[in-house]
Amino acid sequence: MARNVKASKKSGGRKFKVPTQNEILKKYGSSLQFKASTINHHGLWIPSTFFALNYQMGGGVPFGKIIEIMGEESSGKSLIAYNFAYATQQLGGHVIWVDAEQAWMNSWAEENGLDPERVTVLNDTRIETISDAIADLAIYWRSKLVNNEPIIVVIDSIAALDSIEAIDAKMADGKAEMGNRAKQIYKMFRIRNELFYRLGVTMVCINQLRSKLGAGFGQDTNTTPGGAALKFYASIRLAFFSGKTLKIKYKGKERRAGKYVTIQMKKNKVSPPRETISKAPIYFNPKYHEIGFDRYFWLEESLEDAGVIEKLGGGTYVFEGNKLCRGEDAFHRLIEEDGDLRKKLLRAAGINTIGTTKRKLKKITRNMFPVDEDLDYESQIESDDTEEDEIIHDEG
Secondary structure (H helix, E strand, C coil), X not given: CCCEEEECCCCCCEEEECCCHHHXXXXXXXXXXXXXXXXXXXXXXXXXXXXXXXXXXXXXXXXXXXXXXXXCCCCCHHHHHHXXXXXXXXXXXXXXXXXXXXXXXXXXXXXXXXXXXXXXXXXXXXXXXXXXXXXXXXXXXXXXXXXXXXXXXXXECHHHCECHHHHHCCHHHHHHHHHXXXXXXXXXXXHHHHHHHHHCEEEEEEEECEECCCCCCCCCCEECCCCCHHHHXXXXXXXXXXXXXXXXXXCCEEEEEEEEEEEEEEEECCCCCCCCEEEEEEECCCCCCCCEECCCCCHHHHHHHCCCEEEECCCEEEECCEEEEECHHHHHHHHHHCHHHHHHHHHHHCCCCHHHHHHHHHHCCCCCCCCCCCCCCCCCCCCCCCCCCCCCCCCC
């Protein structure tokens, strides 16, 4: 903290003037809170339609936070990102999709429930350009969405990003390219994190899982590309592990409809740790089943963990002293068919849904994320400052 210094006439020495709270507030502005209790937390989350995942994450993806979704190929990373984008649109918000892998297709987005008219797609791989573009787009859309509607930025994917210098460099400059790529990714999160928090913009970063070379006994054998920055800046890190092929009978024959996926929580700074979701069915083929995760899978485990239902011997489920049914299949049918019971169970467990978030947004009477005239942010393309090395040289 800076101190005001006055020369002492008697001793000829120096003495320090203790600043008042008003002086400190005037100097540092609204960024300073003397008591954490004075911070007005909005408690807004973008939920998925997969109830158990919302419970595992604490409510979905929080407004203004950075989320990493990492996983193996064909493990549902993009599908769950589509699902969060779908929920964003259902809540009246806007989707900004960074298509660094050049994989976006309107037809597939529509299969996942998205309206392409309400999606801004950025086809670029240059980190500096993406950083500035998503900042401009976030400010533009937040100035339009003044009723706290969600804004989500999906980066698909971190592994496909590269720096302008690396893209323009020669093949012989490979070593320099790796370090510069990680440095620019780190800088993007550093200079955008505060801006997006202030605007209530959620960033979902899709990333690959790769095998870590030289991992010792008991160490995590998986790593992610792009340096170490995302590991620190992400409030939630989810890992998707692909399992066996999911087959269903269609016209007398077994058809490949999807996969079984395990979802592990690697990091969660916004809610208590929850159990890993094992062997969740995810469907890729709309011909045989609705695309996406089974929304009711693992729900009984989540409700039991929350203390809402009790599972007795023989597989009997009890809610508020009343027997509901016996067996998992019967429980799934019951909660799917009985909408009133489902709402009671979800509400009792505090599991967030799109409907719950809609009601919460309607109750908020002021703009929580105003675009002020003094809003200023740094351009990553124009800036040429030198970043610290210790956090960025972990390319995986």
